[in-house]
Amino acid sequence: MSNFTSITQVPQNPDVYPCVLFPKTIEQNFPKLVEVRQRIPTEGTLDRVQLNSIVTEKFVPSNLISISSVLSIVSLLILIARFFNVYQHNGIAIAMTIACISSFIWYSRLVKKEKAAYYRKLNRQSIKKSLQDGRVATKQTIISQEFQIPNWQQILSDKVLKHDGISTAQVGTSEPEFNKYLIKYFEPILRPSYSFNIPNFHKPYSADFCLQLPCGLSFDLEIDEPYVGNTGNPHHCIDDDKDEIRDRFFAAGNWITIRFSEKQVVTQPDECCYLVAMLIEALTGDRTIKHKFNPSTTLPVRDRRWTKLESQEMAKNKYRDSYLPKFKANQSTKCASTAQASKSVKLSSKKIIKPKPKPKT
Numbered sequence: 001m002s003n004f005t006s007i008t009q010v011p012q013n014p015d016v017y018p019c020v021l022f023p024k025t026i027e028q029n030f031p032k033l034v035e036v037r038q039r040i041p042t043e044g045t046l047d048r049v050q051l052n053s054i055v056t057e058k059f060v061p062s063n064l065i066s067i068s069s070v071l072s073i074v075s076l077l078i079l080i081a082r083f084f085n086v087y088q089h090n091g092i093a094i095a096m097t098i099a100c101i102s103s104f105i106w107y108s109r110l111v112k113k114e115k116a117a118y119y120r121k122l123n124r125q126s127i128k129k130s131l132q133d134g135r136v137a138t139k140q141t142i143i144s145q146e147f148q149i150p151n152w153q154q155i156l157s158d159k160v161l162k163h164d165g166i167s168t169a170q171v172g173t174s175e176p177e178f179n180k181y182l183i184k185y186f187e188p189i190l191r192p193s194y195s196f197n198i199p200n201f202h203k204p205y206s207a208d209f210c211l212q213l214p215c216g217l218s219f220d221l222e223i224d225e226p227y228v229g230n231t232g233n234p235h236h237c238i239d240d241d242k243d244e245i246r247d248r249f250f251a252a253g254n255w256i257t258i259r260f261s262e263k264q265v266v267t268q269p270d271e272c273c274y275l276v277a278m279l280i281e282a283l284t285g286d287r288t289i290k291h292k293f294n295p296s297t298t299l300p301v302r303d304r305r306w307t308k309l310e311s312q313e314m315a316k317n318k319y320r321d322s323y324l325p326k327f328k329a330n331q332s333t334k335c336a337s338t339a340q341a342s343k344s345v346k347l348s349s350k351k352i353i354k355p356k357p358k359p360k361t
Helices: 048-059 064-083 092-125 126-133 175-189 243-254 262-266 269-284 310-314 324-349
Strands: 017-019 032-043 139-148 208-214 217-223 253-260
Touching: 017 243, 048 324, 064 092, 175 208, 175 217, 175 262, 175 269, 217 262, 217 269, 243 253, 253 262, 262 269
Parallel strands: 217 253
Antiparallel strands: 017 253, 032 139, 208 217
């Protein structure tokens, strides 16, 4: 349980990226900690109280204990009767008393002998071997806490908004490269970019990336640019209600929206994917995707969301060029190296054939 990702470990601050927005249906059914009581076999050094009970139970026959108890009770009754002159047979009373004392001494010596032998045996053998031999079998009640995972398939049955086809919206600058990382980690659950019709509006919403789990949980991954590249117009501003209205639309359809800034997916693609994997684990308990990551992978560094004025200032200073040139340079380097490699392969595949000299006549 200690390694399990709790939903509280996932960033949920709407003023910074990454930003996770949950529908109410999912928010009301987050996995909860429950107490689990379990009796498990224990391995370790037994204390003397436990050992005494084990020796008495395993090595002293129960019928001997019963005989000794009966003799003690009968002798006690005879002695009481003789004391009040109710019983006159002195010989029988003395015999029963002697028998009782003898059985008690014999029983005590037997238990003491078996205890000593068993102590020596435990000193020679490990407690694990004793457990395997069936000589020591103790159980301890453990109270632990575990996450109770909801039945999402039942909760979300017929409640998830269905798409209206594949999106035809223009692809963002950083989306193709980030898509490669999503394929690397989430290929089985990665879906095409879907479009969703908006009631009483001619244009649909388009999801940048879609993930859908078999249990019904659906994720809309969005990459937010601070301004439009060719016009410099403010985009995805925190003081503009366009994104808020859009998020409410997807939340009403039981889609989880995860927003990253463009800078985050360009400079920290693995970390962004790791956040999604953590969220999937927190909601389902499934660690399959999370295990694909390097153990040293961390969450992406937070990036503060911007206002319209800040967006205009960013466009004026060409803020996106501070991280996109590296991205484009990497892309062009890859393309150049690929072209050069293919060119060299073609040249090496060609054979230079020299013309044969004509024979002299």
